[in-house]
Amino acid sequence: MRKYLLWRVLQIIPVLFLISIFVFALLYLAGDPVALMLPEDATQEQVDALRESLGLDQPFYIQYLSFVGDVIQGDFGYSYRYSQPALPIVLERLPATFELAFASMIVAVLIAVPLGILSATKRNTALDVFISGASVLGKAMPNFWLGIMLILMLAITYPFFPVSGSGSVAHLILPAITLGTGCAAEMTRVLRSSMLETLNQDYVRTAVSKGVKNFFVVYKHAFRNALIPFITITFLQVSTLVSGALITEVVFSWPGLGQLLIQAINGRDMAVVQATVFIVAFIVIVVNLMADVLYRVLDPRIQFD
Amino acid sequence: MQTEQPVKHLRNHTTENRLANWTRRWARLLFKSKTGTIGLIITGLIFLLAIFAPVLSPYHPNVQNYAAMNVPPVWLEGGMKEHLLGTDNLGRDMLSRIIYGTQVSLLVGVCSVVVAGAIGMFFGLIAGYYGGFIDNVLMRIVDAFLAIPNVLFILVILGVLSPGLLTLIFVIGLTNWVIYARLVRGDVLSIKEREFIKAARTIGTKNPVIICKHVLPNVMPSFIVISTLSVATTIVLEASLSYLGLGVQPPTVSWGGMLSAGRDYLATSWWIATFPGLAIMITVLGIIFLGDWLRDVLDPRSQTLRS
Amino acid sequence: MARQNRLLEVENLKTYFHTENGTVPSVDGVSFHVDRGETVAIVGESGSGKSVTSFSIMGLVSPPGKIEAGHIRFDGTELTSLSERKMRKVRGNEIAMIFQEPLTSLNPVFTVGHQISEAILLHQDTKKAEARKQGIAMLKRVGIPRAEQVYQSYPHALSGGMRQRVMIAMALSCNPKMLIADEPTTALDVTIQAQILRLLKKISKEVDTSIILITHDLGVVAELVDRVIVMYAGQIVEQADVYTIFKDPKHPYTQGLLESTPKIHELHDELKSIRGVVPVPTNMPTGCRFHPRCPHAMDICKEKEPMMVDRDGKAQVRCWLYASEKEDVG
Amino acid sequence: MTNEENMTTAPDAGGEGGASSSNDTTLTIAQGSDMVSFDVHDHSNTSTEAIHINMFSYLVKNDVEGEGIVPDLATDWELVDDETWQFTLRDDAVFHNGDPVTAEDVKFTLERVAKDNTLQEHENYRQINEVEVIDDHTFLIHTNGPQPVMLNRLSRLGSGILPKDYIEENGWDHFLQEPVGSGPYQFVEWVRDDRVVLERFDDYFGGDVAVWDQLVFRSIPESSTRVGEVIAGGVDIAMNIAPIDWNRVNENEGTSIVEGQTNRTMMLVPNHREEYPTSDPLVREAIDLAIDNQALLDNLMGGSGTPTLTRVNPGNFGANEALHGEYRYDPDRAKELLEEAGYGDGLELTLHSPDGRYLQDRETTEVIAGMLSEIGIDVKIDFMEWSAYVDLRDAHEQKDLYLIGLTGSLWDAAHQLRHHTSMVAEDHIGYSNEEFDQIYLEAEVNMDEAEREQQYIDLQTMADEELINIMLFQLDSFYAVNDRIQFEPRLDEMWRVEEITLSE
Amino acid sequence: MIKEVANTKEDDTLLEIKGLKKHFDVTRKIFAKKKDILKAVDGVDFIVKKGETFGIVGESGCGKSTTGNMIMRLADPTAGSIHFEGKDLSKLAKNEQSKMKKDIQMIFQDPFSSLNPRMRVFEIIAEPLRTHKIATGKELKQQVYELLDVVGLDRSLAKRFPHEFSGGQRQRIGIARALALRPKLIVCDEPVSALDVSIQSQVLNLLSKLQKDFDLTYIFIAHGLPVVKHISDRVAVMYLGKIVETAATEELFKHPKHPYTEGLLRAIPVPDPTLRSLDSGELLEGDLPSPVNPPSGCHFRTRCPYANEKCKAEAPKLQEVAKAHYVACHYPLQAGRGVIMEHA
Ligand SMILES: Nc1ncnc2c1ncn2[C@@H]1O[C@H](COP(=O)(O)OP(=O)(O)OP(=O)(O)O)[C@@H](O)[C@H]1O
Ligand SMILES: Nc1ncnc2c1ncn2[C@@H]1O[C@H](COP(=O)(O)OP(=O)(O)OP(=O)(O)O)[C@@H](O)[C@H]1O
Ligand SMILES: [Mg+2]
Ligand SMILES: [Mg+2]
Secondary structure, eight states: OHHHHHHHHHHHHHHHHHHHHHHHHHHHHHOOSHHHHSOTTOOHHHHHHHHHHHTTTSOHHHHHHHHHHHHHTTOOOEETTTTEEHHHHHHHHHHHHHHHHHHHHHHHHHHHHHHHHHHHHTTTSHHHHHHHHHHHHHHHSOHHHHHHHHIIIIIIISOSSOSSOOSSHHHHHHHHHHHHHHHHHHHHHHHHHHHHHHHTSHHHHHHHHTTOOHHHIIIIIIHHHHHHHHHHHHHHHHHHHHHHHHHHHHHTTOOSHHHHHHHHHHTTOHHHHHHHHHHHHHHHHHHHHHHHHHHHHHOTTSOOO | OOOOOOSSOOOOOOHHHHHHHHHHHHHHHHHHSHHHHHHHHHHHHHHHHHHTHHHHOSSOTTOOOGGGOSOOOTTSTTOBTTBTTOBOTTOOBHHHHHHHHHHHHHHHHHHHHHHHHHHHHHHHHHHHHHOHHHHHHHHHHHHHHHHSOHHHHHHHHHHHSOOOHHHHHHHHHHHHHHHHHHHHHHHHHHHHTSHHHHHHHHTTOOHHHIIIIIIHHHHHHHHHHHHHHHHHHHHHHHHHHHHTTOSSOTTSOOHHHHHHHGGGGTTTSTHHHHHHHHHHHHHHHHHHHHHHHHHHHHSGGGGSOOO | OOGGGEEEEEEEEEEEEEETTEEEEEEEEEEEEEETTOEEEEEOOTTSSHHHHHHHHHTOOOTTEEEEEEEEEETTEESTTOOHHHHHHHBTTTEEEEOSOHHHHSOTTSOHHHHHHHHHHHHSOOOHHHHHHHHHHHHHHTTOTTHHHHHHSOGGGSOHHHHHHHHHHHHHTTOOSEEEEESTTTTSOHHHHHHHHHHHHHHHHHSOOEEEEEESOHHHHHHHOSEEEEEETTEEEEEEEHHHHHHSOOSHHHHHHHHTSOOSSSOOSSOOOOOSOOOOGGGOOSSSTTGGGOTTOOHHHHHSOOOEEEETTTEEEEOGGGHHHHHHHO | OOHHHHHHHSTTTTOSSOOOTTSTTEEEEEESSOOOOSOTTSOOOHHHHHHHTTTOOOSEEEETTTTEEEESSEEEEEEEETTEEEEEEOSSOBOTTSOBOOHHHHHHHHHHHHHOTTSTTHHHHTTEEEEEEEETTEEEEEESSOOTTHHHHHTSTTOOOOOHHHHHHHOHHHHHHSOOOSSSEEEEEEETTTEEEEEEOTTOTTOSOSSOSEEEEEEOOSHHHHHHHHHHTSOSEEOOOOGGGHHHHHHSTTEEEEEEEEEEEEEEEEOOSTTSGGGSHHHHHHHHHHOOHHHHHHHHSTTOSEEBSOSOOBTBBTOOTTTBTOOOOOHHHHHHHHHHTTOTTOEEEEEEEESSSSTTHHHHHHHHHHHHHHTTEEEEEEEEOHHHHHHHHHTTOOOSEEEEEEOOTTOBHHHHHHTTSHHHHHHHHSOOOHHHHHHHHHHHTOOOHHHHHHHHHHHHHHHHHHTSSEEEEEEEEEEEEETTEEOOOOTTOOOOGGGOEEOO | OOOOOOOOOGGGEEEEEEEEEEEEEOOOOTTOSSOOEEEEEEEEEEEEETTOEEEEEEOTTSSHHHHHHHHTTSSOOSEEEEEETTEEGGGOOHHHHHHHHHHEEEEOSOTTTSSOTTSOHHHHHHHHHHHTTOOOHHHHHHHHHHHHHHTTOOGGGGGSOGGGSOHHHHHHHHHHHHHTTOOSEEEEESTTTTSOHHHHHHHHHHHHHHHHHHTOEEEEEESOHHHHHHHOSEEEEEETTEEEEEEEHHHHHHSOOSHHHHHHHHHSOOSOGGGOOSSSSOOOOSOOOOTTSOOSSSGGGGTOTTOOHHHHHOOOOOEEEETTEEEOOSSOBOSSSSBOOTTO
16 A cells, blocks of 8 residues: 555656646746736836846746746745745635635535435436436536526525625535535536446345345445445546636635636736646645545455555 | 348348438437437537528627617516517627627537547547557646646636637647547557457557557547537636636627626626526537437447337 | 145246337246255246346346236245335345356455345344354355455455355355355356355255256256256246256257257267347247247247147147147147 | 615624624725735735725825825925925824834835835835935935925825834734734734735824724625625625616615726727828827717716816826816717728727726727727727736737726826827837927926926827827726715725714 | 377478467566566467367466467567467568468457447458458459358348347357458357357357368367367367366367366266266365466466375476377376376
8 A cells, every 4th residue: 555655656756747847838928927017007117127126037947947946945936916935825825725625525425425326226217317407507507607696696685695705614605505516517427327337236236135225225235336436536526626616716705726826817926826736736636646545445356555 | 051040130222222211210319319309409509500690690799789788588577579688788689699609609619629639539549559658658648737627727828828719729629638538548448458459450450540440439439428528518618717807708709708798797687697608508408418319329239220 | 736845936927128129028928936945947048038037036127127917926925016125025035146247246345244244134133243153154154265264355355266155155144945046157167167066056955945046058957956947038938857858858949959069978070059049039039939940840830829838747848849749638 | 674684694794704894893895806915015006005005104195186295194394405305204103013103114114115126116216315314203305306296106005104123123024924004003814815804003193083993805806796795784895896786786775886086097099100090190080089988988887987088187286177077079070080081981990908907898898899880990809808918018019909097196197198208108109299208308307386287288288189099088986885884985096994984 | 070180290280389478467566576477378389280170278367368369469478489380470570470460360259349349240351351452342342242151141231230240140250250361270269158059059060161161270269168179179278377288189088187177077067967977076176376376386286186295396297198198297197087196
């Protein structure tokens, strides 16, 4: 197990290397950050002065080498917008995004597990069709639209929840539903198909022929096996969650990475953009690693070394 | 030597007969699955809308009418016969805009999937079939791409390039190819183990030919299903990008753009954001159903008439 | 015949599958019986309805399949009309079943012990520790070495033969009155198959358990069973005790089956074979279902379905060749 | 349902972060974006300054709608010579950490921004050569040549006086974490992209200037969410409310829309380079005549806002009031002019526009395009994401026209008119006018206020005649306000909480 | 009929295999000191003569298919040589390799996965002809139809997809494809194991007929001993990657000399209830050991009723103990039952 982990961790290195190339290239694609830092009617002298002071007139390779060196030390440079090192700014936002992602995951699981199992066991019935249809709709609803609708309905017309902001559990509910719904759609589909597959397996037939109650056949014998792909996909949803969070956070003015990133992009605050991309990618990689390990833990068939 | 009877009774293959058979087969396939029928009809209609938008829409989508701003759809109080689905905040006809929006939404959806699919298919086939070092390198690249959540990736790229229809298609394509590469590779790995590949090698078929003739057609069904799904998600993605100001830029009309521009009006003139939203949902539904149907159709098993 | 000796009686069983492409009459009017302590084989080619027959007995037919008609009496109880709850008491407890694929028939995420004790705990009022003891004893009985260790391992760690033994142990753990073994050795190598067959034989002798053995391997049949039921296309075409079937097969299909089996102890220049293929169930031939492949097919075979004919009480056969004899008798 | 009820049902009422207006003495204000930084010298963001003014005191304040420059920390100031100003500080001002505000702090503050050219506000303060401390409460500012607008500079962004000792002891980073000023409110917390919380500073030299114990500035980028918060009662004042939501806010019991002017002027900037048709004055005039400025306001802004022919609004020094409130509209004449210019068969122009940067900017552009098409100009609209838009503009790669809204934070026409001089406009839009430049440069160092004012008025007339830019209107701003609050929006868009009071 | 044991003249040899090995690296530990080598085939020698059918039997996983794959060049041998018509297959030039491909063809076990489900029967059979540019256009059509005739399929079936056929018919398609190139040698990897008895005999009969008609040589891999016995002239018995016994069919089945062969024979259920064999006699115990970690010495010793210390220490070599009867055992069985105890 430890060796497997070590191997997987080693595999991360080339991936991180590729990501760092991308992240560095961003700076060059991004063009000139200076213009955005000055007011609309700034003069050319102002622009030049600022550019020089930021060292943006240095040759390419010097910037590259220093970038790599810095990143290894956890230094992504200075945020123009915050006049602070970029990494702490990004790290400061992580907890809020984690909180949201975690809550959304719970929402998604709460929706997906019963629906997925139900539609698999009631295969081809009206209920199954309904659930499938609903999950398609779940995919078809853009996050921001759902978010705004939820605010209108559950925070304004019927004020059950606060409209926006952070700070309490109540604040978390609407954004978590918004974000969780999209993921739930995907997860329901996966769970349905893996349940269908396991329900058709011989060992399920064996369980029935032993006289095991229907409920246990479904929730113990079948679900336990369907859980393996389901958990994997659940973990893989982290990537989708982050994508969704970018937008959901704006709608609910949730102070997480999403808002930070969007503002950083609009403001060409490239240090923050780079740090965010890198950190998010790193987290996704780590989570995928966890998914992989969990997969192995859950499935006794897979050997550890 | 005794000859076996064919499993099914053989039909006479005269030319007319064949044509009739062909139509009958497709008709049968079409109506066999209800959802498939619905999907095909929806998708078909939407493509027609896109193609004939200039003919079908009552107004030019960008013609403003200050005398009729925020007019509700015709069945509501205050609705006007001239504007069946009402007008938006600038008095533009919703129906016309929805019809024209079809063009861009489909264009973005289909083209970016074609771009992504082509790249992904190519690399997936190569990596899966040849394996080894190429496979390793490609899969690390795929890992790297997958590690960056797609909206984040697109956002960052679009944030630094100037957005436009072409950029959008290209960037979405560039982001999504990894999905196909991974899917195709996985499929190829299992198809490679099937004995007919071995068989092709024993008769001396060259690798590129095996890839094209034996592997590719067998990867196609799941590829097509994922593609259709991806067309659907891309249409939604375009809406999300519009929300962030990175979608298709006006005056080009896209559903995503309409949806996101109309979000401020949800509480007051709900139709401005709701109709494009519905259009997206219906299209997505249609395309996903179509994908399911296509998977069935592409299975040669379904191409026989059953008695 | 002593009625109380009958353990299972299947009468005119019809199990159909209503699929998109039409109705599949997988089992179409099957009647047979199994006595206490008896080992009966159901043989037939793939798709002839062997498995569906056994699923019908177990009440495991699920939509789109449905038992359309017929009776299944087990130990005096009518199973077809039993409620699901009562049926669960029968399953595993009174009738146990083992399947062809030992690899996939055990749940990969639970230990062998868990799966054995599950059955025991379900049907017997015992504690966990007691169930464990029973389970281990059962494993020992089916000849598993190091039973305690195996009890705690996951199925994937066992070889095919071991898994099949575990399946048998699980099936026998509640002392069922009847064991249905659906192709229990098909997936195994000959040497392992021999071990399993010997085990089944031992069990049928030691415990008074009736066995229905489903197989297409005539060799296995000859080794193990008392009576043979030959199925073709959803129907029973011949029934007789094992010696009669092998010595004096009546139905042309049974004859063909025997003749096309290569035998290790005899020499053949060329194997006989049955021409053609098993019919598609949605497209059954009229009349006798075997007539397109039958070397003795007569006109009547194409038109009218033959009835089951009793031959001296020793055998029954469904073939027009013997119909007249029956008329004579009857 | 009354608003009060609304609030009690909201589950977050009283929640730690759910800054809610249920608390009588907490004022919650929602802006569209987060505060940028506590480094008063290193941002150029109006809404950040709008918060800062409650935490930091300036030497002088600019009451743009009233008396002009008024005392704040400085009680007196005088011009010693053309290049030297003398200031006297009040002696009762203390920072939030208890340190008194002295001339040393002023020197520290002003020289930091005047000397450090990496700071964003450096450009506006580099005119200061040196701050000479006379005693604790007296100092001289030596400028670089005559600086008639010096006081304006000292009353705006970047002028908050910083605590020298505190910063030198704890370091700059610590200051950014725990900022200290000498204004009426002191720092409590800043949750980035969520809220900035300030509380009353009891030792403020001005005493209890406002009714609020606590100020919460929320950042809510999504406008419908902002409106929603006001309606739900989570926020007292929300800024940048789009016209579509006005009814909603007004119809909701307990909230209403309050409107105010801004110093921002929307305009079309034509390209004067020869290859563009807009270099032809006739075309520019035709465009100007084709646009019905009032109709724009009527259709898009509910009639609010003021049509204008100049960028310098009243409230700025040197405003040409004759041009303000005026516009020209004559589509028939416009058509003739086009014909005269040789575009009788039609003309195609590209119009770049930001989307979502200014209130109704997208709609404004679309309506203008509609108006221009009436006189035969086919407008190709190019909506751009803001940063891309800025890139294009700064690379001077824009085509015929772009839409922009410009403001003047100096409150002096010098700022706005500089844009029309060849120093800026030549590279930018290919426009130069020697006469204009000459007058502008003279005025820039003219210490005679009256004469300077006239020079600016003339320059504006000239700019209008030349149609250097095609002015549209002075933009109004719209706030959704809880009725328990008495709030008059300010022209400078600052949150002067002493002016925001409870109703009744 | 007793099949003639092919005579041993040199030029009769079609295929000669010497010391053939295939080792798979199945190391799962990344930093393992020792690699885990799976010796799927571990030193196999045999000769196949023109016109004969050479059967290979053994339990699942003993390396039969791997051997077949190496002959087909589908897998590269780890060691050893394969000579076909005297030429070393691994040392052929490109163009010769292509020709050699034509001469050796294969029929597969699984009639479902060995035909591309998305190709029509015509295309499947035409593919080898096209690949080697043997025929085009009308001629191609003609040849495909002829092949269909040969394997007993109706020509009209050419337009169909594989799924429209039964297992037996599919196997015929596979045979037609293999025949298309007029091969000299056909490797049949369990061609009938997936088929029902009644169909199995049809295919076996067809194979026999084709052998006569086209002068074919077969390597017939199977685990069903009766089938092998029925069709083969000579049989090799494999156990854990090695051949333990080869002899002419009749000889092998009558006088097995290796205890494993004997065990196999005894394990076969005989379709005659009067000859029930399972009750009497000893059966082989246990399963096939792991090929990654095979027992020392004689691999079979763990299941051999006669094993002793020598078997543990020393791996027996394949030796000729009777005419054309080779066995790898320290103590080959004597005619009848019992062990020849040479060094008691
Ligand atoms: N779930 C089902 N849906 C439709 N048809 C079914 C289903 N299950 C079985 N059948 C059909 O019933 C018939 C009998 O099947 P069954 O499994 O009993 O055959 P079998 O004799 O056990 O064959 P095998 O030897 O292959 O196991 C087959 O034609 C099969 O296609
Ligand atoms: N590509 C491979 N990588 C690793 N191990 C392999 C590979 N191919 C085959 N093996 C192993 O080699 C051994 C021999 O396999 P092979 O397929 O030759 O057996 P076989 O005798 O044909 O068995 P069967 O009767 O099941 O077809 C097996 O243990 C198998 O697991
Ligand atoms: Mg079966
Ligand atoms: Mg094999």
